[in-house]
Amino acid sequence: MFQPFKTDPSRRQFLQLAAIAGVSAGIAACSVGGSSHGGNTVRVGFGSTRGGAFNLDPAGPNRLYEALAALYGYVAVLDDRYQPQPDLVTDWTMSTDATRWSFEVRGNVGFHDGRRLTSSDIAYTLKRVLDPATGSAGASLLSPSLDPSGVTTPDPRTLRLELKAPNSNLAATLASYQFGIIADGSGSEIAKTGIGTGPFKLEKFPPGGTVVLSRSDSYWKGPALLEELHFTPIADAGARVNALLANQVDLLYSDSLAPADLARVQAASGCRVVRVPSGTWDVIVMNCAAAPFSDVRVRQAFKAVVDQQQMLDVVLSGHGRVADNNPVAFNDPLRASAPSIRNIPRAKQLLAEAGYPNGIDVTLDVAPYTPTFLPLAQAYQQQAAEAGIRITLRQHSADNYVAETFGKANLYLDYWGPRPAAQVLNEVFFTGSVSNESHWSNSEFDNLLNQARATTDPAGQKTLYAQAQRMLADDGGAIIPVFEDIGRAVRTNVVNFPGKNQPDARPDYHTLALS
Template identity: 30%
Template sequence: MNHDLRGLPAGTGSPRSTRPGRRTVLAVGGATAAALALPGCGGSNDTPRPADGEGDGKPRPGGRLRAAFAGGGANETLDPHLTNLFADAARAKTLFDKLADFGSDMSPQPRLAEGWESNEGLDLWTITLREAHWHDGTPVTAEDVLYSYRRIADPDAAFRARSSLEPIDLEDSRAVDERTVEFRLKRPYAEFPNVLAAFGAYIVPDGADDFTEPVGSGPFRFVSFTPGRSLLVERFEDHWEGAPHLEELEIVVADEESARINALLGGQVEYAHELDPATARAHRDGDRVRIVSLPNSAMQGFVLKTDRAPFDDPRVREAFFLIPDRRELIDGALSGAGEIGNDLFGKGYLYYADGIPQRERDIERATELLREAGYGDGLTVTLDTSPVATGFVEAAEIFREQAAAAGVTVEVRIGNADTYWSDTLDSGVMSSTRSGSMPIESHVAQRLLTDSPTNATQWRHEDFDDLYQQAQSTRDETERTALYERMQRRLHAEGGFLIWGFADWIVATAPNVRGVSEDAPANTLDWARFDRVWMA
């Protein structure tokens, strides 16, 4: 299973607004339970158990929470700009802050930035910093912000957030005063606050380049770190949002899912990240662990290459959209842990076109479309898939059986998990895909424009590009929403993403853990918010 965060960066709001958006995904690699044999990782927590009737209301301060994640081995680092895995993101989030982060609907929410405002042309944005301090007591300043972004943008470095910062002209951006940053952009960008929340765009102290014992501005401060094994942090009393409830937090590494759930069952940890749906189902009704499903965290679907036969014919694409029984795919590939999709990314997110009717299975119409396209005698298609992510192979086999009803022969080809994403980006005709949560704007920019870096569907249309650029030059949110609906109606009718579902992300906790959000897709502000957690 692949534990990188492919396809998971940074919401959207009115250019002059920092209000929360309307109601409201990282991807997914091996140590054993032995990895949990760490100092301070015994079989019970030091937090005293409450007397009867206590612990379910007001948070209790104190205690150490131990959280198990899949890790990256002995080469792990605490450099937040090198964040790539879920474990990296969880560690960075404890020690550092970003200017903004994404709410559950993928709209940007202020963090170190107290607010933002643009000029009329949407190419100059002024960011006001809140009063915050580094762990050594010095204030967070505009110069820290500029240093951090210039470090991330270094073309000689391999920082993941670099592409997100591309719209900024950092040479012409400046610190107006200690708490005000002026970002000059290369072009109008109505949704620039998405950049502030980009995955890995953490703010570090001016000049920081050694993160052996990092000084951050996050809710916890550094105590010790052993790469591939454990990070121990302690409460930062002077955090701008208030001190965490926990006295200490330890993030430990256990790559295998079985090691994480067994460590939780055995009392070695109190939080286990990333469980399979089958494991969750087995423990959901028990009293030894508490299962938390984070809704709508991962898009699941198939890529149809729109530039080559047979999918260069929009009638064939529409036929394939009408073939799947989406509920059967959710139940069979995800053990029911998810909801059906409508061939559009971002269900429930800001700008999602929920007025487009849900597409239903229609084998008769699919067969008719294939006949019109010249495939009345049958069609054979190779579907590339891999055990690179939960449900990929299972979904491919289920779709193979479903497609036979329309006279389509699907040949499932299992690829190498280590090279699957690069192998299928430009090759083949149809492949399994997934994506973590990100704003719909980012999905379009990264995957659906002529020059998008990960345009797996090979969707390249200048008039579609123009609609996106028009949206980014539009100040009024209502008008911008209408433009996004036009883009989505076009994609729903003739795009190359067959999005059959949205998977839940599943974590588990000990029964005495409180404060874990149940309404936060992975890769959003309230995911892994250990500063909000307490021990009952």
């Protein structure tokens, strides 16, 4: 028996009314819109740690994440309660055992090149994500329950998924950024063409330079309010702020601001800061595949030295929340964790038991990619010293940081945007995931995630995810002291920029506008 997707009528009506009101206000504000640099264009400054080697493939490892929501549509999108809502489909049904799913594909959607969306395009997208040759982090979310052979298209409007293992979270999974829908057979060119079904289409994509998108007048929700979006990579966080103050960019994408930069933006004429409570988390990654972090006692010692409240106060000036070594967002209904209490004697004892009675010397790799990285590294260096953990900071350039450290260094900083519990636990910590940067592997943890994915009982699922979170916090290779509020710096003439917390932190480019 299939269970139909149902939308809360009051919620649906509220969203419709809010959207109508917001769009109407945006049109009124922008009827004579434009900007000081000419044209109805918003210029986005974003950080790039990939040496300019980003591309437009939503499934790939070097995607230009900041532009994905402008170029692509998805099977589903998440609302502010982490619940999936239809996007490129109008409805879905799930069998009572969560092994069969059926999706009704929206009929009025076109790609930027004029092709019409069919179920074959969605099927192709999913199979491509599952293909190991694609190297997609999305494969770790789908492959435990779906093989390519389980993807079928009975007709152009129907997609069916026959799962090899139950997955009650499938609709929410398909809202992840890796599952941007591309046209059947377009995978070999998508990294350069960016042809999707989103509100903007690609105009210019110079290597390492400013990416220019123009409004797609055939977008199924109606034309966007802006004519163009420009995405300019600026690796250094301070340089991005300078570009905003010099009116070279109009907004900084999901950017955290150092206190000094925050004060500069707030004091500057024509600029403002939007503070958004967020599940974005900074992490000190320990490589569990190599000594000394292959020893759980060392990992636990390195966690036990952390004074989370001090980091929150000193590094973030109080703009955030303690995280307790748990990446599941503070406002996720599935979050469950125990407080992580600083314990220096315990850290020393664990190090001694692991063979380091006189302390340990390690190198922590860091770069000024975000304003929080260096202050957090310095705060951790000072806190850890009390337990005999002697840390040398090795600084990299922001532009090459990921290439030089990701999955390679023994101890380094990274950060992740908010993701629903099922996604972040599978994507970043499941054994074998391409995004498992700590190389942590725990079969009991993996089994808990598999069981949680299979159950259709909400209470039982919450219990299983809670057990997984506590296991990760205790045994895993991630030191996660804080969630940081997103300080989005924008020019004052940018309107409809999101001011509420969204699980995936995507701006709505369809309604983004200039006053």
